[in-house]
Amino acid sequence: MAIIDEPRALPSGQGPDRASNPLGAFSRPRKPTGLKNWLTTVDHKKIGIMYGAASLFFLLWGGVPALLIRLQLAQPNSGLLSGDAYNQIFTMHGTVMVFLVVMPMGAAFANYLMPLQIGARDVAFPRINAFSFWVFLAGGLMLNTSWFLGGGPDGGWFNYAPNNGIPYSPGVGIDFWNVALLITGIGSLTGAVNLITTVLNMRAPGMTWMRIPVFTWMTLVTQFLLLFAIPVLTVAQLLLLFDRKFDGNFFNVQQGADPLLWQHLFWIFGHPEVYLMILPAFGIVSEVIPAFSRKPIFGYPFMVFSGIAIGFMGWGVWAHHMFVSGIGPLSVTAFSVATMFIAVPTGVKILNWLATLWGGKLILNTAMLFSIALVTQFTLGGLSGVTHSIAPSDTQQTDTYYIV
Numbered sequence: 001m002a003i004i005d006e007p008r009a010l011p012s013g014q015g016p017d018r019a020s021n022p023l024g025a026f027s028r029p030r031k032p033t034g035l036k037n038w039l040t041t042v043d044h045k046k047i048g049i050m051y052g053a054a055s056l057f058f059l060l061w062g063g064v065p066a067l068l069i070r071l072q073l074a075q076p077n078s079g080l081l082s083g084d085a086y087n088q089i090f091t092m093h094g095t096v097m098v099f100l101v102v103m104p105m106g107a108a109f110a111n112y113l114m115p116l117q118i119g120a121r122d123v124a125f126p127r128i129n130a131f132s133f134w135v136f137l138a139g140g141l142m143l144n145t146s147w148f149l150g151g152g153p154d155g156g157w158f159n160y161a162p163n164n165g166i167p168y169s170p171g172v173g174i175d176f177w178n179v180a181l182l183i184t185g186i187g188s189l190t191g192a193v194n195l196i197t198t199v200l201n202m203r204a205p206g207m208t209w210m211r212i213p214v215f216t217w218m219t220l221v222t223q224f225l226l227l228f229a230i231p232v233l234t235v236a237q238l239l240l241l242f243d244r245k246f247d248g249n250f251f252n253v254q255q256g257a258d259p260l261l262w263q264h265l266f267w268i269f270g271h272p273e274v275y276l277m278i279l280p281a282f283g284i285v286s287e288v289i290p291a292f293s294r295k296p297i298f299g300y301p302f303m304v305f306s307g308i309a310i311g312f313m314g315w316g317v318w319a320h321h322m323f324v325s326g327i328g329p330l331s332v333t334a335f336s337v338a339t340m341f342i343a344v345p346t347g348v349k350i351l352n353w354l355a356t357l358w359g360g361k362l363i364l365n366t367a368m369l370f371s372i373a374l375v376t377q378f379t380l381g382g383l384s385g386v387t388h389s390i391a392p393s394d395t396q397q398t399d400t401y402y403i404v
Contacts, residue, residue, distance in 0.1 A: 042126035047133050048112030054137055055105040061144065062096030065089040087154035088173065092144075094157025095177065098273070099184055100140045106280035107136075110195055110219045117213045119204025124197040132191035139183030146176035153177035158270065159240075161251035161262035166244055175244060178237050185230045185237075192226040195219060210304075214297060217304050218283030221311040222276055228315075229272040236265035260325055267318035275314045278378075279307060282349060285371045289353055292368040293360030299352045306345035306352075313342045323394045332391045339389035343382065350379055 038046060068089050072081045081089065115123055123129050146152045153173035155164045164174050199220045203212070240262070242248035249255035251262050290297040297303060319327055319335040353375050362368065388394050388403065397403045 040130075042122075042130045044111050044115050044123050044126065044129060047129050048108045048110070050133055051104045051111060051136075052108035054133075054140070055101050055108060058096050058100040058104075058140060062093055062101060065093035065096075069093060084151075084154060087156075088152035091153045091156050091159075091173075091177070092147075095143065095153070095181075096140075098157060098277070099181060100143070102277040103188070103273075104136060106219075106222060106277065107191060109215075109280055109284060110222070114195065114216050114219050115198060115202070117216045118199060118202065118207050120198060120202040123194050124202055125194045128190050128194050132187045132194065134187075135190070136184050136187035139180045139185075139187065142183060143176060143180035146173050146180075149176070158266055159262075160266075161240075161257075161259060162253050164240060164244075164262070165251060174240075178240055178244075182234060182237050185234050188226050188230050192223040192230075195223045196227065210301065213283075214286035214300070214303050214307075215280075215283030218279040218286070218307050221307050222279045225272045225276050225279075225311055225314065229269045229276070232265055233269035236262060236269070239265075260322070260327070263322055263325060264318070267321045268315075271318040271321070272311075272314045275310055279310065281374065282307065285353065285374055286349075288367045288371040289356050289375075292363040292365060292371075293356050294363070295356060295360045297352065298355035299348075302348055303352050306348040309345040310342065313338070313345070317342055320388050320394065323391050324398045336389045336391050340386065343386050343389075346382055350375060350382075 038050070041047065068081060069086070072078055072086060111123070111129065115121070150172040153159070153169075153176060154171075155169055155174055155177070159174065159177065162168060199212075199216060239248065239250040243251050249257050251257050251259070253259050286297055286303055316338045317335060319331055320339045323332055323335075357372075384402075387397075394403065
């Protein structure tokens with residue numbers, strides 16, 4: 001076999017010219033790599049990965065306060081934390097876990113998987129998608145800088161009035177909490193509009209509504225919940241901003257304000273947010289269990305419509321967080337009944353998962369074991385949650401470990 005040291009001549013008689021053919025005859029362009037590419041990318045997969053990485057970072061950051069809380073409670077009068085420090089750590093732990101860990105993790109899976117499932121090349125607005133992530137990250141970092149600029153917020157993650165007012169929280173922690181969540185809300189809203197538009201307008205030919213994967217359905221319901229829930233919280237935060245900075249009286253009880261206004265506004269957002277956090281997980285489990293049971297999902301239409309029903313009914317149960325606030329027996333009765341009814345579509349999902357597992361050729365890999373664990377734990381947690389609909393029981397358990 002001859003060894004050729006010199007490049008062969010082309011048919012024209014000229015050797016390969018690297019200047020005129022910089023990629024070479026048989027080479028292909030390489031994908032751009034490096035930090036700059038990640039910082040400027042509009043690719044939905046990379047943005048999904050960045051959402052997931054940010055969520056895991058905040059999980060570690062929010063897990064440290066959880067450790068300190070448990071160390072403080074490990075024995076009476078441990079003295080590890082002062083009362084004010086405990087309130088700040090408790091508030092930051094709850095806020096970080098809800099707004100900066102669980103919610104963006106759902107966005108991570110939605111950005112990465114949903115366009116692939118419906119046959120779209122990317123999301124509808126790639127640059128807005130990148131904008132949503134960076135705005136979310138800016139809000140999350142701003143919230144956590146409050147530790148170094150005067151102290152963290154100390155009103156609990158639900159930040160009830162009048163404790164969030166200047167007389168009871170004169171520091172800047174509540175202001176950081178307020179403005180930071182306003183910023184993350186902008187990212188959530190733009191992301192929701194983007195994903196909704198993608199599902200509605202960018203499905204591949206033949207991808208009819210009843211062929212859409214369950215995860216994409218749950219993503220769509222989640223984004224509609226975000227679209228209508230975030231503005232309610234934004235209104236509450238703007239009113240609080242006026243109270244604290246411009247002497248407004250929206251939550252100032254001494255000036256005749258309704259002390260329950262903040263609770264109503266927060267929980268009108270807060271209870272749909274419960275389903276914002278769990279519906280993406282429902283969608284993931286609904287993809288994993290059929291795949292590793294080697295059979296189609298049982299009752300696909302019921303899985304879809306039960307998710308939609310949860311989205312609608314989630315708006316009618318917010319006041320079961322307020323049974324001890326004095327809202328009146330008629331309201332308590334109405335929200336007790338609504339809380340009982342919302343367990344029905346959730347139970348439908350559990351039934352369908354179990355029916356899918358029944359008779360399947362199970363592959364008990366890691367993903368399947370996690371999914372079975374979710375079904376088990378969610379069943380137990382759901383049964384305990386139904387007891388919240390019983391007002392006398394709820395009243396006795398409020399502000400305990402059972403109902404924080």
